[in-house]
Amino acid sequence: MDIRQLRYFVNIVDYGSLGKAAEKLYVAQPSLSQQIAKLEDDVGVPLLIRSSQGVKPTAAGQAMYRHARLVLHQMEQLRQEVREGAGAESGTVAIGFPTTMVSILAMPVFERVRARYPGIRLQLFESMSGYLDELLANGRLDLAILFRDTTTPGITTLPVLDEELYVLGEPGGEIGARMRTCPLAALANVPLVAPGQSNGLRLLTERTFAREQIPLNIIADIDSLPTLLAIAQSGQACTILPASAVSARSAADKPKMRRIIDPVVRRPASICWPNSVPVSSAALAIRSTICELINELCANGVWTGIELRPPQTAAT
CATH class of the missing domain: 3.40.190.290 (D-Maltodextrin-Binding Protein; domain 2)
Incomplete structure (x- = not known):
């Protein structure tokens, strides 16, 4: 297997369609199918279920999808750090916000990051916390705010408020x-x-x-x-x-x-991130920015009804 096949596979699962993935990747659909067939031959099990409703991953395909996203993410980090330097605060950072927090936190994060870290490109996701948890586990998010205060296998948790x-x-x-x-x-x-x-x-x-x-x-x-x-x-x-x-x-x-x-x-709220891959300098900067903004919004009386966790617990 190679990086190209993994990228093709991830796009097919994301779009749920060979045709849509081929259009997105600018690849002919027969060529895309051939590459996925080679990938399935290489791992020795079917990875996709094809039907009239589209394409879905098998159980083995779901495992492949999680690992493939992590590999692709690491490759992107590698390119970025080699190009910009290991400490460069640049690159893409995907963040998940629970629906109830979007209106108070998303815009301040966007504005602060644009002003302070112009080299970082944000991807903001809004959803119920259960779906954000799934996206984080699948490697589709670098950071998410989840309603928990304990670390679980694969996910590191930084409690910030109640x-x-x-x-x-x-x-x-x-x-x-x-x-x-x-x-x-x-x-x-x-x-x-x-x-x-x-x-x-x-x-x-x-x-x-x-x-x-x-x-x-x-x-x-x-x-x-x-x-x-x-x-x-x-x-x-x-x-x-x-x-x-x-x-x-x-x-x-x-x-x-x-x-x-x-x-x-x-209920507790924490900043969470996957611990299966190194955290990039850009993600560290965003994490610190979110903690900083939460403290400011609380101190200014903008965000009411919250109690901040002790600074040593929420240290970034």
Whole structure:
């Protein structure tokens, strides 16, 4: 096998189609198929499943995809460091932001990097944290912010903050319009909308209500932040989110928001990266920049409802 075959294979999996990959790579489709056949002969197992719906990797193909992306990433780092110097802060850095943090963190990161590191090209991904975890494990991201505070095999974790959760909308009952807090018990049987059952925020919500023996009434699974906020603002149901989810909205465009207390509900957030490959100088610079901006946004009162981890824990 060679680097060209690995690059072809990764593009086919990314696009889910031989035709689209061939178009992207400027390679004739028969030639692309021939190279993949040689790769499969070399490893001795089928790597792709072809159907009328497109192309998907086999179990062996998924393993090949993960390793191939890492190899290609290392080759790109090698070229960049040889060309620019081992300490050069340049090259491409792919970062994943959870949907709830994009509005408060993505633009400041983009602006700071453009001003300070013009040689770095950013790739920003926005998604639910579970999908970002998958992208990080597959080598498609250099960094991601995930809601965890422990290191797992293959992924190094740098805890940076804990964020509190709020109820958005009008729960009714004894909660007055001017109240800025909401006891968790006041949400018993209140109609709630929440992300799907595999979402980390949903799991945290279910565990917290179960632990406190408070009846949880989720009336719809909504994997869309704008829709969750629209429903909360409409008054038809409430939702539970961090304050960062509405940071970019004007006061008139925000649903009523109250901090949950008795107990306060928090979740950790960490900067994570794969430890299977060396971290580039550019990725180190971005990691440091994100930590710096989080501290600034907290100190300036822009990012509310968070508690920073001790500096020695979040050191970059």
